[in-house]
Amino acid sequence: MESVIFGGDNPQPRFGHTICLIAPNKIALFGGAVGDTGRYVITGDVYIGDMTQKKWKRIEASGSVPTNRAAHQALAIELNQMIIFGGAVGGGGLADDNLYVFELRDDTGTWVTVPVIGTTPGRRYGHTMVLIKPHLIVFGGNTGQEPVNDVWSFNLEKSPYSWQKLECTSEQPNVRVYHSAALCTTGSANGMMVAFGGRTNDQGALNDTWGLRKHRDGRWDWVRAPYRSQSEQPLQRYQHSTLFLGTLMLVIGGRSNNVGETLPFEIYDTETSDWYKFQAIQRFRHSSWLIDQFLYLHGGFDSDQPNIPTEGILRLNLQTRFAQTPQLLRQMNTLRTDQSFTQSFNPRPPTNQTQTQDQFRRTNQQQQNSSKNQNNNQQVRVSSATNKNIRLANQAIVAMTYGPEEDITNQVKKVPIDKLQDEHKKLGAGFQDPNSQNKSQFLDQLCQPFIQNLLIPKDYQSIPPNSNLLTGIKKDMIIKLCDEVQRVLDKEPIVLRLRRPIKIYGNLNGQFLDLMRFFDHFKAPYDNLYNGDIDSQDYLFLGDYIDRGTRSLEIVLLLFTLKLKYADQIHLLRGHHEDSKVNKIYGFADECFLKFAEDIMDPNSIYQRINRVFQYLPLAAVIEDKILCVHGGIGQTMRTVDEIELIQRPLEIVHDPKTYQQKIALELLWSDPCLSEEELENLPNPERDIFQNKQTIRFGTNRVSKFLQENNLNIIIRSHEPTQEGFERQNNNVITVFSCPDYGANSQNNKGSMLTISKRGEIIPKVILPANSTSEPRWIDLEEATQRKKGYAKYVVIDNDELLLRKRQFTPPRSKKSSSQKQFA
Numbered sequence: 065m066e067s068v069i070f071g072g073d074n075p076q077p078r079f080g081h082t083i084c085l086i087a088p089n090k091i092a093l094f095g096g097a098v099g100d101t102g103r104y105v106i107t108g109d110v111y112i113g114d115m116t117q118k119k120w121k122r123i124e125a126s127g128s129v130p131t132n133r134a135a136h137q138a139l140a141i142e143l144n145q146m147i148i149f150g151g152a153v154g155g156g157g158l159a160d161d162n163l164y165v166f167e168l169r170d171d172t173g174t175w176v177t178v179p180v181i182g183t184t185p186g187r188r189y190g191h192t193m194v195l196i197k198p199h200l201i202v203f204g205g206n207t208g209q210e211p212v213n214d215v216w217s218f219n220l221e222k223s224p225y226s227w228q229k230l231e232c233t234s235e236q237p238n239v240r241v242y243h244s245a246a247l248c249t250t251g252s253a254n255g256m257m258v259a260f261g262g263r264t265n266d267q268g269a270l271n272d273t274w275g276l277r278k279h280r281d282g283r284w285d286w287v288r289a290p291y292r293s294q295s296e297q298p299l300q301r302y303q304h305s306t307l308f309l310g311t312l313m314l315v316i317g318g319r320s321n322n323v324g325e326t327l328p329f330e331i332y333d334t335e336t337s338d339w340y341k342f343q344a345i346q347r348f349r350h351s352s353w354l355i356d357q358f359l360y361l362h363g364g365f366d367s368d369q370p371n372i373p374t375e376g377i378l379r380l381n382l383q384t385r386f387a388q389t390p391q392l393l394r395q396m397n398t399l400r401t402d403q404s405f406t407q408s409f410n411p412r413p414p415t416n417q418t419q420t421q422d423q424f425r426r427t428n429q430q431q432q433n434s435s436k437n438q439n440n441n442q443q444v445r446v447s448s449a450t451n452k453n454i455r456l457a458n459q460a461i462v463a464m465t466y467g468p469e470e471d472i473t474n475q476v477k478k479v480p481i482d483k484l485q486d487e488h489k490k491l492g493a494g495f496q497d498p499n500s501q502n503k504s505q506f507l508d509q510l511c512q513p514f515i516q517n518l519l520i521p522k523d524y525q526s527i528p529p530n531s532n533l534l535t536g537i538k539k540d541m542i543i544k545l546c547d548e549v550q551r552v553l554d555k556e557p558i559v560l561r562l563r564r565p566i567k568i569y570g571n572l573n574g575q576f577l578d579l580m581r582f583f584d585h586f587k588a589p590y591d592n593l594y595n596g597d598i599d600s601q602d603y604l605f606l607g608d609y610i611d612r613g614t615r616s617l618e619i620v621l622l623l624f625t626l627k628l629k630y631a632d633q634i635h636l637l638r639g640h641h642e643d644s645k646v647n648k649i650y651g652f653a654d655e656c657f658l659k660f661a662e663d664i665m666d667p668n669s670i671y672q673r674i675n676r677v678f679q680y681l682p683l684a685a686v687i688e689d690k691i692l693c694v695h696g697g698i699g700q701t702m703r704t705v706d707e708i709e710l711i712q713r714p715l716e717i718v719h720d721p722k723t724y725q726q727k728i729a730l731e732l733l734w735s736d737p738c739l740s741e742e743e744l745e746n747l748p749n750p751e752r753d754i755f756q757n758k759q760t761i762r763f764g765t766n767r768v769s770k771f772l773q774e775n776n777l778n779i780i781i782r783s784h785e786p787t788q789e790g791f792e793r794q795n796n797n798v799i800t801v802f803s804c805p806d807y808g809a810n811s812q813n814n815k816g817s818m819l820t821i822s823k824r825g826e827i828i829p830k831v832i833l834p835a836n837s838t839s840e841p842r843w844i845d846l847e848e849a850t851q852r853k854k855g856y857a858k859y860v861v862i863d864n865d866e867l868l869l870r871k872r873q874f875t876p877p878r879s880k881k882s883s884s885q886k887q888f889a
């Protein structure tokens with residue numbers, strides 16, 4: 065092979081990227097991982113290569129720019145247009161499952177998100193994508209939990225756009241990842257997607273070939289490709305590439321399970337079922353394309369230097385390579401006179417029947433205009449049940465090490481994309497000011513000590529009683545963490561729009577060790593696939609992170625860090641204890657004083673700064689437009705979910721509300737459902753009216769039914785009250801989840817629970833029992849707090865009314881009705 069020297073804006077050496085022909089002699093490169101030895105950064109670069117002038121140009125794209133990614137798929141759909149899907153963002157992290165279309169116009173680029181309704185293939189990497197016009201076909205890959213063999217079709221010409229999972233009744237390929245697939249456009253396999261090789265769920269490499277075809281009656285099925293000679297089997301491989309040259313499938317590069325094995329360049333003739341072997345092309349995780357009789361390769365790893373991505377372009381003249389193989393040479397000569405062959409690699413200009421980026425953009429605009437018109441025509445709006453554009457992942461990855469037998473998904477860390485630039489230039493430890501250092505370096509250094517000290521689900525049992533888990537964490541670090549997480553929260557809507565799969569946690573109330581128990585038993589928001597599930601599951605916390613318990617600071621600092629690190633997967637709602645008027649009474653102020661010896665009345669104190677962050681927390685979340693999640697309940701005032709969006713932040717909770725929005729906010733945090741399904745109407749709730757304002761109520765069954773119907777919702781999920789089993793279902797439309805077992809100083813012995821909502825919509829409780837014994841106090845003794853440390857009264861000023869409120873009992877489980885009008889908090 066010979067090197068082809070390009071000028072212009074040469075891309076950095078990279079792997080896991082894509083290159084596709086978007087016009088005759090014009091290629092588009094997207095994404096991949098770059099960097100120096102032992103340290104890699106996932107990118108979202110777009111470069112256009114002119115094969116005639118041999119010149120690269122880096123494109124600054126606008127519009128709905130996709131997140132950085134590698135191990136994704138891209139292909140040309142029209143002249144100067146490509147579409148991308150899927151990919152990895154590191155640490156087992158996966159890119160979002162949106163389709164993005166890129167269009168090149170006059171050396172500038174624009175991205176558009178394809179408007180999709182319904183179920184998608186979900187996040188995945190190491191899959192394949194082929195265009196069998198008008199159908200995009202996605203096959204296999206890894207979902208973040210396991211390799212799969214499902215097949216999905218997307219019709220580019222049929223609006224409204226939706227994915228369809230293909231149910232093939234024939235024999236099917238095994239699950240696989242890092243395989244290859246390409247479209248055959250001539251001969252008996254014309255119109256067939258042909259897939260080869262890959263790695264299965266036991267890490268074994270494969271060497272089988274399968275064809276996917278569509279019948280005239282609309283059915284799709286798989287057929288296993290026959291091999292004519294049992295003695296001339298292709299070698300097993302993955303992380304290779306395949307291209308079609310007429311009826312010939314070219315298998316290029318890749319790796320096998322044998323360390324250091326050299327894999328030949330292999331050709332499969334779909335007409336004769338023969339395999340041919342040639343001198344090896346030592347590349348894997350590269351990109352390849354064909355122009356006339358020339359095979360081009362870019363990037364990836366060389367088997368001789370498996371830790372350093374290669375740079376530049378290699379070219380192989382296939383006519384020369386096939387010179388000693390008459391059967392293949394005849395194929396070459398036949399194809400060179402066949403114009404349809406050249407056209408198959410050069411996208412045609414758009415036709416009237418083909419959907420272009422402009423049409424995707426118009427469809428998006430029509431949906432937006434339709435939504436606006438509906439808003440203008442009705443006084444009370446109801447949230448759309450068809451809006452599925454809920455979240456876009458906004459992450460990149462940095463690889464720490466990489467060897468020939470290592471997988472990038474387990475050797476990297478995630479970095480938010482807007483904090484990524486120059487990540488590979490990190491110089492090491494040291495807490496740096498963001499004004500003078502790269503932002504990504506600053507945030508990584510900021511999060512690291514919190515993660516190291518507090519995300520310990522495998523080590524929590526070995527912690528000595530009353531250990532200081534905040535060792536090495538200084539006040540200025542906490543203040544800076546609050547500054548950064550507030551910026552993230554300020555950009556979020558007050559009503560989050562989320563999708564499945566997702567985990568939902570209820571009250572935590574300062575029980576840090578119980579949270580670690582949940583993370584230990586049911587997986588944690590780790591990067592690593594084996595210990596965590598952050599990239600296959602979102603996390604939603606319903607508030608009341610603090611108060612009553614002895615480790616409120618540990619919980620809130622961990623959750624703030626996770627929110628900063630995984631902004632698109634960690635979601636934090638506000639509870640009624642995330643209010644300075646409440647948490648000054650019930651323990652959070654005491655804890656801040658005891659652990660940092662600070663004056664909580666100082667506006668620059670940790671206590672005051674964290675409470676200012678609380679004022680930016682969202683108040684509600686809607687999952688798949690059907691499940692409303694709040695901390696307390698729907699109260700009696702709110703008519704539609706959209707009314708919450710009129711509430712402005714920063715939000716101070718007013719306990720004697722004067723405005724409509726103030727009353728809605730208070731009820732979202734303080735209201736409860738009635739204790740019995742037979743209680744149809746709203747009732748006063750004096751037990752929770754701790755400030756004696758007569759503003760708290762229990763909403764009845766009729767209120768729930770009417771609200772759900774008018775808002776096109778199915779279920780309300782909330783917390784705010786303990787339940788004996790950790791969760792409680794009422795009328796099949798209200799679920800209470802409480803994640804704090806054995807709540808209260810008098811040992812109520814309730815279980816703790818969190819909920820998982822699967823991709824299919826199944827709601828599954830995950831329960832932990834009260835701990836057998838604890839060697840450290842679980843609850844702050846609020847009545848004796850003022851005697852604990854000299855100077856307490858000076859720095860935590862508690863008035864007489866607040867002293868009385870500190871004597872209130874813990875809220876009992878919902879199944880235990882109080883016989884007296886005691887008040888709870």
